[in-house]
Amino acid sequence: MKFEFKDQGAVATLTITSSLFEFRKHNRAVDAALLSADVTARTSGIFIRKTVISGPANRSLRAYKAAINVEAK
Template sequence: MKIEFNDKGAVATVTVTSTVFEFRRHKRAVDTALLLAPGTIANRSGFFLMKTVISGPTARVIRAYKNVLREAAR
């Protein structure tokens, strides 16, 4: 699982990329981040190589990023 944080000023993004073999882990990490960081938006794409982009205000996306890292390490 690859997790990237990009700060673009007022808006930030977190990109989570993983393979189909890590589907449950990917889904759990993204869903937890969205639940614990309200006001963020997620765009999902791909099947064999899953990619989710979480975007929103920087403070909320930082909170989502920390939650994704915590769930991915679990």
């Protein structure tokens, strides 16, 4: 699973990319990110799952930290 955080000023994006074999772990990380902060998400792909979470910088950073904590467990 790969996490990429980009801060573009007022809006930041978090991209979570994983393979088909990490489907459940990917969903847990996305759910944790969405529950921890008020941000929006777009998911695409079947074999390579890619979710882009965007929102204000402080909320996106909070979502990034929550997703990293789920992935580490």
